[in-house]
Amino acid sequence: MVKLYGSPISTCTRLVALVCKEKNIPYELIQVDLFKGEQKAPSFTALQPFGQVPYIDDDGFILYESRAIARYLIMKYPNQGTPLIPSDPKANALFEQAASIEIFNFNTSIQPIVFEKVFKPRRGLQPNEERVNEMLAILQSKLDAYEVILSKQKYLAGDSVTLADLCHLPQGTAFCGAGFAEVFESRSNLARWWKDISNRPAWLAVKDGTSVRNIE
Incomplete structure (x- = not known):
């Protein structure tokens, strides 16, 4: 299952969640408290050096930037859910x-x-x-x-x-x-x-x- 590190109040986190819903991709949200600055903690910036949400952990594959994550998930599951990126x-x-x-x-x-x-x-x-x-x-x-x-x-x-x-x-x-x-x-x-x-x-x-x- 894809682990989504982000916050429900984050517009970028919601974009990734939206794509997961459109593609019927199981995911788990690991909540990051933005008001407490958890995204700036060393353990977080070790994986997301800009200290921003979201990033995903897909069985050890770490990826950040919401649009890049969205494209990756769409390409990984081309025959599942809504196509979203045409191949022609x-x-x-x-x-x-x-x-x-x-x-x-x-x-x-x-x-x-x-x-x-x-x-x-x-x-x-x-x-x-x-x-x-x-x-x-x-x-x-x-x-x-x-x-x-x-x-x-x-x-x-x-x-x-x-x-x-x-x-x-x-x-x-x-x-x-x-x-x-x-x-x-x-x-x-x-x-x-x-x-x-x-x-x-x-x-x-x-x-x-x-x-x-x-x-x-």
């Missing part, structure tokens, strides 16, 4: 294109907003509203391009859901929960896509962190 060269190229869009256009814009509006308050800190507004303006322009893409196809890489779509869920859900749902809802094609992926049973099982724990 052209379809795979479109997947890689969509994956790059998520990382460099969506995540880089939305992550600072989530940090300011969600994670700072959890630490008793005040959000930098100027920073939020700056990144929100950038995100809005990026989502205009999403609207164009999604007016032509069901998902970002075509008409089948892929890992590129699912990678939006942890940060996107936190963003909507912080009071920004209208940003998605105001664009009809984006709203349709977001409703689709955010209601997938695998995501509903892990999105609030309470059921990230284990699947057997």
